[in-house]
Amino acid sequence: MVNCSEITAASILVPQKSGSLSGAYDYTLNPYAGCAFSCSYCYVPKFPNGKHHFSEWGNWVEAKINAPQLLQKERTKIFGSRIFFGSATDPYQYLELKYRLSRRCLEQLYNYKPKKITLHTRSHLVLEDIGLLKSFGDTLGVGISITTDSEDIAREFEPQAPSIARRLELLANLCQAGIRVHVSMAPLLPCHPERLVNLVSPYAQKNLAWRYELSGNK
Ligand code: SF4
Numbered sequence: 001m002v003n004c005s006e007i008t009a010a011s012i013l014v015p016q017k018s019g020s021l022s023g024a025y026d027y028t029l030n031p032y033a034g035c036a037f038s039c040s041y042c043y044v045p046k047f048p049n050g051k052h053h054f055s056e057w058g059n060w061v062e063a064k065i066n067a068p069q070l071l072q073k074e075r076t077k078i079f080g081s082r083i084f085f086g087s088a089t090d091p092y093q094y095l096e097l098k099y100r101l102s103r104r105c106l107e108q109l110y111n112y113k114p115k116k117i118t119l120h121t122r123s124h125l126v127l128e129d130i131g132l133l134k135s136f137g138d139t140l141g142v143g144i145s146i147t148t149d150s151e152d153i154a155r156e157f158e159p160q161a162p163s164i165a166r167r168l169e170l171l172a173n174l175c176q177a178g179i180r181v182h183v184s185m186a187p188l189l190p191c192h193p194e195r196l197v198n199l200v201s202p203y204a205q206k207n208l209a210w211r212y213e214l215s216g217n218k
Contacts, residue, residue: 002058004095012105030088079112124166142180144181150164
């Protein structure tokens with residue numbers, strides 16, 4: 001049972017001056033703190049937040065109920081900026097059905113013309129906002145984590161996240177809608193590598209070809 005609470009955040013766009021996202025992104029944006037998908041390898045709980053022990057990861061989520069209003073307030077930062085949406089939570093975990101914070105944050109972002117948004121998720125619920133995603137055109141891309149071809153392995157490491165089959169369906173739907181997508185295979189969990197490549201290659205041909213060339217397997 002996930003313990004969900006509502007909080008009022010002090011700010012919502014976090015500047016990226018150092019760390020793995022700096023250089024490529026100016027800000028991260030997370031409408032929720034915590035994540036009910038409960039991946040056992042998740043790096044987020046390793047960063048102490050003063051409220052929750054890392055062993056509780058997956059059991060709590062805080063909905064930043066003022067996130068859309070904060071974006072409105074911080075709108076001068078948005079124009080021309082590069083934003084990574086969902087660096088420390090899954091923005092389309094199931095609580096999004098109740099709060100629609102990710103949807104409302106995207107609506108605000110659309111108003112203030114960012115240069116680039118990468119939205120990262122494992123969840124088919126993002127399809128409920130497909131019209132909104134399309135309205136960004138090339139400005140917005142969606143990253144989907146597909147870490148194994150085995151549903152059993154996925155259940156072991158990502159117990160509450162949507163199945164691999166649903167994520168592949170999501171990938172296909174986004175591609176059909178003309179939305180730019182990429183597949184994240186990190187961390188690569190135990191898998192049958194060729195089968196995994198075959199599953200995603202209809203949608204991520206370019207990068208796979210590039211990786212094959214790097215490893216000499218043309
Ligand atoms: S979906 Fe992402 S943020 Fe959520 S638990 Fe898994 S790795 Fe962590």
